[in-house]
Amino acid sequence: MTENKKRTISRLFRPLASLKLTVIALLLMAGLVIAGTVYQAANGLYAAQEKFFASWIIWLFGILPLPGLLLAATLLFLNLLAATIFRLPYHWRQGGLLLVHYGLLLLMGGGFFIALTAQEYSLTLREGESSRLALRVDEQGIQIDRRPEKVVLPVGIKLLDFEKSMHPGTGIPRSFTSRVEITTGRTKRMAVISMNRPLRYREYTFYQSSYSEDGMGGESSTFSVVSNTGRWLPYIASAMLFLGLAVHFLGMLAAALKKSRPRGSEMP
Amino acid sequence: MKRSIFLALLASWLLSSAVLSAATHLGPFQRLVVLEEGRKKPLDTFARNLLKQFSGRASLAGMSASAWLARVFFTPEKTFDDKIFLVNQPDVLAAMGVEGEGRGRFSFSRLRPGLGRLHELAFQYANLQDSGKGRFENETLRLFYNVSAYYNLLEAFRSIQAGSAAHPDRQSASGLPAIVPLGGGPGEPWLSPAQVLAHGASLPATVQREISLLAQASRAYATGRKNDFGQALTAFNRSVQVRLGPQAVRSSKISMEIYYNHIDPFFKAELAYGLALLILLLSMALPRFRLDRLSALCLLGGSLAHTFGLIARMLIMNRPPVTNLYETFVFVAWTGVVMGLLMAWWQKTELGILAGGIAGIVFLAIAGRYSLDGDTLGMLAAVLDSNLWLTTHVVTISLGYAGCVVAGIFGHVVIIQKLLDPRSAAAAGTTRLLYAALAFGLAFTSIGTVMGGIWADQSWGRFWGWDPKENGALLIIIWCAILFHARLAGWIGQIGLAAGSIGAIIAVVMAWFGVNLLGVGLHAYGFTTGAARGLLAFVGGELLFLAVAVPLCKKNAAESGGNKAQQKS
Structure with missing residues (x-):
């Protein structure tokens, strides 16, 4: 690449790295999060996602176009990407902050990736029943307007027993537990799925989602089944974020302590 | 030197408990184990929550909540004149046809003539949607529930005391403390004494003996034999403890909870923070006297009580410091105070004391208001647990x-x-x-x-x-x-x-x-x-x-x- 070309690219993209753009994108996001949350209280999560959180453009009163959260987040993502290239101070002393910004980049990028690739299904079984067929759930919950799509899972699952227990003398549930048998190819094994303790199998994860009783002693258990190949992305991003913040603040603290205590001073 | 003496005095005040020494015969009474909302707790906690719910305060004219509850149980008639019912809306009294002005606390005998009208009103309002209820309707219902709960409590030990079968209306009375476990196992129900009597002759011999111990205690209290009262309840507690085994109810946790109740650490911390802010204001007006150090000491003292309270709760429930909304208030207040103290220490600025004191006092006050709603040490639903x-x-x-x-x-x-x-x-x-x-x-x-x-x-x-x-x-x-x-x-x-x-x-x-x-x-x-x-x-x-x-x-x-x-x- 020639010097000239480089300069052109730089001239094109440098404004994208502007701090002012960061503030604008963040302000947009703040406003949209507030509006979406208030809207959600009145109209439910599905409507709020459709209108605010998962939208590119919001048509106010049907005529006035406003940016949706997806647009604002994309803007912030591009801004952050450009900033990492053109603006962030690459110096070891700023290592913590750099790590934080890279972590954020990965967190947002991972979020986009997961939104595009992850699938969620719902599976309800009565005790003794087994199935491979799960209902497809889209991002906003099971679709009501058309028949939910059925999907064949690569794992067979049979509900052996469902158990719930309450704190003594109350209606406060203590735990929900499903004992299941999973079949893959020719092998079988028993497994337990309970609240906060999902079952993982390859890229699939089975969560205890709800239950029902038919009043005649029969119980059924509902699992949500998520297939998510990018599942580990937010974890790595979180680790970077955490590490970056820790490095940055420990550094700040050390500097502050060095400055503020020139000689042995005592507690007031 | 002066500083350490002051700190020692402050600490002993913060961690002292005035009520503990007052009535030794109440000790075994406070230690009765109640199963309520899924948690086994000392009767002392039950009493405090109840009195707070009724009156907005944890004690009554210098009397501890347990002492008050003992009187309600064993000498019910003597409590009719206790001013325990907090009425926030004077209109409610007017609607009951009872004289009284302003917001205040009223006794059962004062409210008694209007109870019929209160019942009618509550009956109308109970079926309203939440959105249809205003302050007046909610206050009416609150007063009605409190008076009903009190009315049930009056009967809690009456039949046992008289040695007769339970009054048929009272058998299923709710809100009475379940202090008698029927069996030993975790699934077995716990009953209130009146419910046990209604249960009839099919009781195991140990349970029957425990009931007669409760009857003895009840009669002893009514006739002023304090020592016999304490002894009978001690025997009852021991019998229940033996039946349940040491794992089901930890005696040390019961002690810890009673101690925590009596010290009331968050209230004392709140007072200390208030004092710190007051002295800080004084020190700004009179910079010559170096009062800012005293102010920092008050904040530090308050934070000790605050820390003690947090740790005690963690030990009692075996869980981390923040698990419900109440605990977020207490914990944020604590964090604010500690941040303020650290800033005051490192940066030598009284602004740390100011910020810590304000954060501490405001959020502890909110926590105090919130605690009027009931037990703050509640059990957790499945999704939130562990x-x-x-x-x-x-x-x-x-x-x-x-x-x-x-x-x-x-x-x-x-x-x-x-x-x-x-x-x-x-x-x-x-x-x-x-x-x-x-x-x-x-x-x-x-x-x-x-x-x-x-x-x-x-x-x-x-x-x-x-x-x-x-x-x-x-x-x-x-x-x-x-x-x-x-x-x-x-x-x-x-x-x-x-x-x-x-x-x-x-x-x-x-x-x-x-x-x-x-x-x-x-x-x-x-x-x-x-x-x-x-x-x-x-x-x-x-x-x-x-x-x-x-x-x-x-x-x-x-x-x-x-x-x-x-x-x-």
Whole structure:
């Protein structure tokens, strides 16, 4: 690449790295999060996602176009990407902050990736029943307007027993537990799925989602089944974020302590 | 030397318990184990929660809640004149046809002539939708439930005392303390004494012997034989303990909880913080006397009691410090105080004491109001129980909240300093503290939110779900990020950052309990309606403060001819 070309690219993209753009994108996001949350209280999560959180453009009163959260987040993502290239101070002393910004980049990028690739299904079984067929759930919950799509899972699952227990003398549930048998190819094994303790199998994860009783002693258990190949992305991003913040603040603290205590001073 | 003596005195006051020594025969009574809302707790806690629910206070004219409850149980007629029913709306009394003015506490005998009318009113209101109930209707219902609960309590030991079978109406009376476990096993029901009597002859011999011990105790109390009363209850407690085994009810935890109740650590901490602020004000008026150190000591003393309370609760319940809304108030207050103390220590500034004292007193006061709703040591629903990510993310987020709140308090200080003197050098120092607190807040809110995402991913399979609580946390993060980046970009200066940090407090309270108020009936009315009004008043007040103070600051700055570039640096 020639010097000239480089300069052109730089001239094109440098404004994208502007701090002012960061503030604008963040302000947009703040406003949209507030509006979406208030809207959600009145109209439910599905409507709020459709209108605010998962939208590119919001048509106010049907005529006035406003940016949706997806647009604002994309803007912030591009801004952050450009900033990492053109603006962030690459110096070891700023290592913590750099790590934080890279972590954020990965967190947002991972979020986009997961939104595009992850699938969620719902599976309800009565005790003794087994199935491979799960209902497809889209991002906003099971679709009501058309028949939910059925999907064949690569794992067979049979509900052996469902158990719930309450704190003594109350209606406060203590735990929900499903004992299941999973079949893959020719092998079988028993497994337990309970609240906060999902079952993982390859890229699939089975969560205890709800239950029902038919009043005649029969119980059924509902699992949500998520297939998510990018599942580990937010974890790595979180680790970077955490590490970056820790490095940055420990550094700040050390500097502050060095400055503020020139000689042995005592507690007031 | 003087300092350590003062600290020792303060500590002994904070950790002393005036009530403990007062009535030794009540000891075994307080130690009766009650199963309520799924938790085994000392009767002392039951009594305190009940008296708080009735009267808004944990003691009655110097008498401990347990002493009061013993009188209700064993000499019911003598309690008719106790002023225990708090009425917040005088209109309720008028509607009952009872004379009385203003908000106040009234005795059973005073309310008695109007109980028929109260019952009729409550009967009408009970079926109303929540939205159809105003303050009057809710207060009427509250009073009715309290009087009914009291009425049931009067009968709790009557049949046992008389040695007769239970009154048929009272057999199923709810709200009576379940102190007698029927069997030993975890699934076996616990019953109140009246329910046991109604159960009839099919009782095991040990249970029958325990019932007769309760009868002995009851008669002993009524005839003033305090020693016999204590002995009979001690025997009862021992018998129950033997039957249940040491694992079911830990005697040391019961002791710990009673001790915690009597010390009332958070109330004492609140008083100490108030004292610290008062002395700080004095020290500003009389700088010659070096009172700021005394003020710091008061804050430190209060924080000791506060810490003790937090640790005691963790030990009693075997769980991390923050598991419900009440505990977030207590923990954020604590974090604020500790941050203030550290700043006072490292930076040698009384502003740390100011911020810590304000954060401590305000959030403990809110916690105190909230505790009137019932037992603050409740059991947790399945989804919330025992998960590393869940518990750590709540604690971390609470740390973040505290950071933002402390930053916001400094924001007020900066604006006031700028109002008094537009070229104030002190304001620059305060801004540095603000900056540190805000950075702390941003860091911990971010980490906590991400950890919450990890929890959600582990438990539900999604990292983020646009839940209002998540949105609230996200809003705090975005807002703090805006402040830092806008300052870097040169869009805001000291005043802008100060005003923005006040905005951060607003974001925090919105995320913290504003979000809960958005939803429907998460908690009993007593807190929610009052809190919604208080929240609106707070946000309105802050916005008004900003609307008046910020333009004034800017005007002052412009008039004093301050160099703009310098202002922003």
